[in-house]
Amino acid sequence: MPEQVEVFPMTQQMLDQLSDAVLIIDQYGGIVAGNDTADEILGVSSAVGEHIDQYLKCISLEESNQLTYITHVHKQMIEVTILHASEGDPYYFVKLVLVSKQMQEIREKLDTFATEHFKGTILYVKKNGDIIDADAYSTHMFLYSKQELTSLSIHNLFPQVFEKRQLTKKQVFHELQGVTKEGGLLFVELLQYDLNDTIGVCFLKDVTEQVTNKNRIEYLAYYDELTDLPNRYYFEYVLTEAIENNEEQQFIVVYMIDLDYFKEVNDILGYAVGDELIRLCALQLKKFLHVDTFIARMSGDKFVIMQIGMRNKRAVIEFAKKLIQAFKKPITINGYDIYTTVTIGISLFPHHGTTAEDLIKHANSAMYESKNNQRNSYKIFESAISEKFQSTVTLESELRQAFKEDQLELHYQPQVDFKTNEIIGMEALLRWNHPEKGYIAPSEYIGIAEKTGFIIEIGEWVLYQACKQNKKWQDQGYKPITISVNLSAIQFHQKKFLQKVEHILDQTGLSPTYLELEITETMAMTNEKTVLHTLRELQNIGIPVSIDDFGTGYSSLKLLSLFPITKLKIDKIFMDQSHEENRMIVKSIIQLCHLLNLKVVAEGVETEEQFAFLKAEQCDQLQGYYFSKALPSEEVEQLLLKKNNKAN
Missing domain, CATH: 3.20.20.450 (EAL domain)
Incomplete structure (x- = not known):
């Protein structure tokens, strides 16, 4: 047991003259000196010779040169500040400050608000962002222990927003992205207020599920989940933008691609195999992606490609032939070798339409005309095709009515x-x-x-x-x-x-x-x-x-x-x-x-x-x-x- 007088004769006199409660501990957490005010807070006649952990939940002394956090001793709220004496010195000063009764009541109300009304958690932070206290739910949210949290700064949890800047009097974030101990992402609603000149409070509510669901809804509005390709609505938007911004009047080509015999695959081998076939065909089409190409899944067994800047019709035809050639080999699924060729309809801007709707409609008409004549082929739109396609659509409608x-x-x-x-x-x-x-x-x-x-x-x-x-x-x-x-x-x-x-x-x-x-x-x-x-x-x-x-x-x-x-x-x-x-x-x-x-x-x-x-x-x-x-x-x-x- 260290001897206070022998080790710190002058220091002890200095401690006794301080009105603040102060302890001195060694690098192992042993209390080697302290004043009466500190002993009074700790509720002992003398704490010297004891270990600091016996009274305070203290983190590793090696983690920080200066640390402030909140804890409780005998049901009293204590603000603890630990300061390294000097570099190379094995001793630390520990300052203990009783939190006022009024402040304790405020804390209790804030804790109640956080859990019962805000339905979230609470962090207490200094002006520079250092975390001095955290409740149990915040440790669950960020996957840190309380000791680990109180050694961090709010900047560590939300680096994109709070990166190395002072907290202001009031800030509100609705979908703030945070980082857990394991590097995972989460989203919180955060309200930050000042409690006094030195300490602020942050209310946090986990909204990860809501944000994830919202992002998924936004994703599904523009993308096809099975293939991860843009969907029809996104394609129409991009095609419209390309037409409106086509100041040089370049060729804009729409290729409507239909998988041959897909219905037979679904009916004979089942929808699971059909879905896998669609996914693998999408991967095959993605090989044709480059800066001036946009690929989407229109519906069912239909895909569509937009190209900008094709030189002439010969280049368009060559590209269509490459698409057809890419599907010559069988696709193996669950032991089945599935031969699924493609039939393609083509429309060109401005020859076959000046709107996205017309180009898509005419490419679709050309595709059906090609399919009726010979599958595994391509067809460039002609006006006569549109009339025939419209006749087919009309007959189908009349048949259903019949x-x-x-x-x-x-x-x-x-x-x-x-x-x-x-x-x-x-x-x-x-x-x-x-x-x-x-x-x-x-x-x-x-x-x-x-x-x-x-x-x-x-x-x-x-x-x-x-x-x-x-x-x-x-x-x-x-x-x-x-x-x-x-x-x-x-x-x-x-x-x-x-x-x-x-x-x-x-x-x-x-x-x-x-x-x-x-x-x-x-x-x-x-x-x-x-x-x-x-x-x-x-x-x-x-x-x-x-x-x-x-x-x-x-x-x-x-x-x-x-x-x-x-x-x-x-x-x-x-x-x-x-x-x-x-x-x-x-x-x-x-x-x-x-x-x-x-x-x-x-x-x-x-x-x-x-x-x-x-x-x-x-x-x-x-x-x-x-x-x-x-x-x-x-x-x-x-x-x-x-x-x-x-x-x-």
């Missing part, structure tokens, strides 16, 4: 047995009876319905109406026949396709045996495992499946023998008997079907010669104008009566 207003109806074309000429089945065919244009050919609107996805809704309606009508004929006493319904690829590859078919059968009461579903060769050859699974499930339900338009696709004998199908339909293009090659193809298909124990149906039978040929070749079922055109349900009933198709 669906609502019951303008769609089903006609039924008989399928007859080649031996008896008896009607054994009907193919349900969609007809659109437009109130002004009359009947519109399916070829004009089916493609539009498939591209927009509206074919799913239409397809379900067709399936329901066909099953309902067939059950009605059975209930009216007609001999049971099979009703065949064509499926679109999108409809067939839906995840809940099987459940929907079963639900329709339950609704209508039709036995699965009397419903036949037709898929095309192309559909059958796409994603063979999934198709095989679906076909087997349909077989388990009891629904027969046929391959439609056989001979026009890419079927293999292996798959035909593997798939649980019951029938092939020979496409009507082979019914032209003037070509010997067609006759040989039809013969081969019939023989192949019989070898595989499959029924065969010939479509497009229109002449006596065709009928005789097919009958001689023992084609199981025949369909075409030679027997009957497709008829509305009322006329079908008359035909069934005429053919004596009433059940005995």
Whole structure:
């Protein structure tokens, strides 16, 4: 234990003459001297020989040459100032000041305001920014201990704002960026006031979550979350700015880019794979970014690029070709090699429009025109394209309206047995009876319905109406026949396709045996495992499946023998008997079907010669104008009566 008189004889006399409470401690925190005023505050007869930590929560003495902080001793608020005696000296002066009763009451009110009303925390700071006291919540907010906080300055917590400047009488910050001990960022609402000439108070409320949410909302207003690319609205803004500031009248080019077969990827492999495909395609497009290029995601499977300063149309075309070439290689996702090419529509400023709206619209029109003619290609806008595109948009709108207003109806074309000429089945065919244009050919609107996805809704309606009508004929006493319904690829590859078919059968009461579903060769050859699974499930339900338009696709004998199908339909293009090659193809298909124990149906039978040929070749079922055109349900009933198709 150090001897006060021996070590500090003169110093002790000086301490005793001071009115302030002062201690002297060594570098280890041992109290080596002190006056009566200090002992009185600490509540002891003599603190000499004890350790300072026994009375005060003191930080490491090596952290600062001078330190001020607030603590409590015997429920009294004490302001502690620690001062290094001199450089190289192992001793420190510790000054203790009792905070006045009035100031303590003010502190208590401030603490209450901070926690209960302001819903935040509080720091007490000196004019130079040094922190002298902090509550428990502030230590949680900044991840420092209280001792660590009181060794810091407000400048350390908010370096961007308070960097080395004196605090003013009053400051308010609504979204002040701060730094935690670990270097993390946080945002606070900060109110700073003076308590007296030397000390100020800072109220802090953590608003990090609110700021983060606000920033996210602002981000989502201008960016696409999946690809981190600008969105349509941001693109329109940038394009408008480019047009308005284009004083040199440079070429401004808009490339509308559409991913080919994206809907099929979504329908067959699922939305998660579709999203990943979009993200990877965006990364591929970002490789084309440079100072005069702006890339955005428009919607769904569409991207758009703006270029400024292209020299001529040749340069524009070369860039479009590079974009197409970049998507030649497959993209691998979850073990699937996905070949997704791109189709591009191009518009130029000022040739094809002087506003962002016109340039985007015309690039979009050119893209659809290119897609209709040949995917994996590009097209520069022409005025005729706009007229055609507008016609397509109008037809789509009218089709949706027709669906609502019951303008769609089903006609039924008989399928007859080649031996008896008896009607054994009907193919349900969609007809659109437009109130002004009359009947519109399916070829004009089916493609539009498939591209927009509206074919799913239409397809379900067709399936329901066909099953309902067939059950009605059975209930009216007609001999049971099979009703065949064509499926679109999108409809067939839906995840809940099987459940929907079963639900329709339950609704209508039709036995699965009397419903036949037709898929095309192309559909059958796409994603063979999934198709095989679906076909087997349909077989388990009891629904027969046929391959439609056989001979026009890419079927293999292996798959035909593997798939649980019951029938092939020979496409009507082979019914032209003037070509010997067609006759040989039809013969081969019939023989192949019989070898595989499959029924065969010939479509497009229109002449006596065709009928005789097919009958001689023992084609199981025949369909075409030679027997009957497709008829509305009322006329079908008359035909069934005429053919004596009433059940005995």
